[in-house]
Amino acid sequence: MRPIVKADTSYQDLIGMFGSDYEMPPMADFEKGDEIEYRCPYIPKCPTKAKCFAVATPKPLQENEILNIKCHLCGDRKIPVYAGAAARKIR
Numbered sequence: 106m107r108p109i110v111k112a113d114t115s116y117q118d119l120i121g122m123f124g125s126d127y128e129m130p131p132m133a134d135f136e137k138g139d140e141i142e143y144r145c146p147y148i149p150k151c152p153t154k155a156k157c158f159a160v161a162t163p164k165p166l167q168e169n170e171i172l173n174i175k176c177h178l179c180g181d182r183k184i185p186v187y188a189g190a191a192a193r194k195i196r
Contacts, residue, residue: 137163145174146190153178159191166192 116135123129139161148156155177166172168189176184 134163139163141165141192141194143172143174143188143191144193145176145184146186151178159186 116132120129140163142161143159143166145151145155145157145159151157157174157176159172159174166188168187170188171185172188172191173183174186174191175181
C-alpha cells in the first residue's frame, strides 16, 4: 500500500483530518518552524556514519535535559544523551 502523502498538504488539511479527534496546537505555533534540532553528539566519530536524530524544536531545551536517541550503531536501541551536547542550530 502506498502512503497518501502530498507535498502541498497544509496545516488546515491536518486539522480537517485529525482536529476532531486530537487537540492540535494553534496555527501560529506551526508557522514558527524549528530553531534547533537534536542529533546524536557522537556523529563525527560514529563508525556507521549514521546521523541519528532525536527531535527538532522551536525553542531550545535545557542543557541537562536528557533525550533518548535511537542509535543505529547499537541496533536501533535508544541511548540517553544530554540536549546541550546534541543541539544543532538549523540554518
